[in-house]
Amino acid sequence: MSIQFPNVMADVLATRRHLHQFPEIGLSEFKTSDYIAERLQSLGYDVTRGLAGTGVVATLRNGKSLRSVGIRADFDALPILEETGLDYASKVPGVMHACGHDGHTAMLLGAAQILAERRNFDGTIHLIFQPAEENFGGARIMIEDGLFDRFPCDAVFGLHNDPDIAFGHIAVREGPIMAAVDECKITVNGRGGHGAEPQATADPIVCGASIIMALQTIVSRNIHPLDPTVITVGGFHAGAASNVIPERAEMVLSIRSFDAAVRDQLEQRIRAVAEGQAASYGMGVTIDYQRGYNATINHKTETDFVRDLAKSFAGAEKVFDLPRPMMGSEDFGYMLAERPGSYFFLGTKRTENDPPLHHPRYDFNDDVLPIGTTFWVELAERYLRSA
Structure with missing residues (x-):
């Protein structure tokens, strides 16, 4: 110096x-x-x-x-x-x-x-x-x-x-x-009801948990192992009472990558996984996907x-x-x-x-x-x- x-x-x-x-x-x-x-x-x-x-x-x-x-x-x-x-x-x-x-x-x-x-x-x-x-x-x-x-x-x-x-x-x-970073909010739209009668509801918590687990397979099974990527579920919110199945569940994600094509692939797969998992439970999802910094x-x-x-x-x-x-x-x-x-x-x-x-x-x-x-x-x- x-x-x-x-x-x-x-x-x-x-x-x-x-x-x-x-x-x-x-x-x-x-x-x-x-x-x-x-x-x-x-x-x-x-x-x-x-x-x-x-x-x-x-x-x-x-x-x-x-x-x-x-x-x-x-x-x-x-x-x-x-x-x-x-x-x-x-x-x-x-x-x-x-x-x-x-x-x-x-x-x-x-x-x-x-x-x-x-x-x-x-x-x-x-x-x-x-x-x-x-x-x-x-x-x-x-x-x-x-x-x-x-x-x-x-x-x-x-x-x-x-x-x-x-x-x-x-x-x-x-x-x-x-890395580039994007954010995503997924809302699972269910049908609420009494915790004693789950058969009369569409439980968004169970569905949301399934989505979270399925999201973890995107990096390990859809993205090339040499392309660094991270999907983090940073929040999951649903319900407040032990005997009530709520109407909806929400999760927030951050998604990090370096390659533009991989970035596009991640968004496509997150949407497909969330929608597919929700459909298997007879529910739908609302997805708000926001591109962040390159x-x-x-x-x-x-x-x-x-x-x-x-x-x-x-x-x-x-x-x-x-x-x-x-x-x-x-x-x-x-x-x-x-x-x-x-x-x-x-x-x-x-x-x-x-x-x-x-x-x-x-x-x-x-x-x-x-x-x-x-x-x-x-x-x-x-x-x-x-x-």
């Missing part, structure tokens, strides 16, 4: 802890957006606001090259009641930065300051501060609002902290790195660039290729579908007992702030290296 800016790093730490205290849910990050925009304007960036409502794009130009690079940080929080007990814990009841987006934003703001001071590049840098990564697809909305039409990027890069990866280590992967698929050239840079930055012993993609999902995949780029992970692990992401006791590891900040600086400067 060749770039050292201790004065900037103090600001980065203060920024991270300020953002942590005032988290905002996706598409409602008005104060966070104001804070980001004001900081960037004070650094001399051309700042554009309003993409996806609260999104911010900051542009810095230097030299004569027409090359451009985009770097993205997300800044929304989660509807979780914080239990860290920290001095800088969330001041917003029921909302917290439980995924480290406060750290992502602080690092990119720190990099923005260093890049503006050094101006050691030839071309254009677009810093993309994205709202609503959690569930709302802020990346897709920014693109629909003209992100890459208004701010052309030859390549775009993003990172995520990972408390399961050793501190300071950088994990890359060419091709699929995070898979995040890294481009080879840009991933090679990140890997090589990371080795020179952190040392080859701290850089590795993930042996398999992660089954979590991330809307940066929408950006990678529009522009070449790469998404990677920065390890923040403290101990084996670190709370995971999305946990009420999770807190971003501030010791990694200098690493992420200076890595973004080196990435931008290396990509737009002066002749």
Whole structure:
């Protein structure tokens, strides 16, 4: 790590802890957006606001090259009641930065300051501060609002902290790195009645249980064993009394995959299995199937660039290729579908007992702030290296 800016790093730490205290849910990050925009304007960036409502794009130009690079940080929080007990814990009841987006934003703001001071590049840098990564697809909305039409990027890069990866280590992967995710709600429409007379009813609980068991065969018997897929039944709700057979039962599923054809096959089979099982019990189902985020698929050239840079930055012993993609999902995949780029992970692990992401006791590891900040600086400067 060749770039050292201790004065900037103090600001980065203060920024991270300020953002942590005032988290905002996706598409409602008005104060966070104001804070980001004001900081960037004070650094001399051309700042554009309003993409996806609260999104911010900051542009810095230097030299004569027409090359451009985009770097993205997300800044929304989660509807979780914080239990860290920290001095800088969330001041917003029921909302917290439980995924480290406060750290992502602080690092990119720190990099923005260093890049503006050094101006050691030839071309254009677009810093993309994205709202609503959690569930709302802020990346897709920014693109629909003209992100890459208004701010052309030859390549775009993003990172995520990972408390399961050793501190300071950088994990890359060419091709699929995070899964597509869809959601499905299946309602079994039965005929309720007295628990003492099941023969006079159409029991949606028994039917629903049969559907749940049959769904487990889709991955093992319909999908190729080398195509990673997951079907999770995350909820099953029916009835409330021991002596009443209810009218209906509901289940909710998440479905994860990487290949577009497999994704289509999963939907087709889930519908067929649910409808077929219900018909065998003399019942029907209502299926609400919602497509979610696409898979995040890294481009080879840009991933090679990140890997090589990371080795020179952190040392080859701290850089590795993930042996398999992660089954979590991330809307940066929408950006990678529009522009070449790469998404990677920065390890923040403290101990084996670190709370995971999305946990009420999770807190971003501030010791990694200098690493992420200076890595973004080196990435931008290396990509737009002066002749």
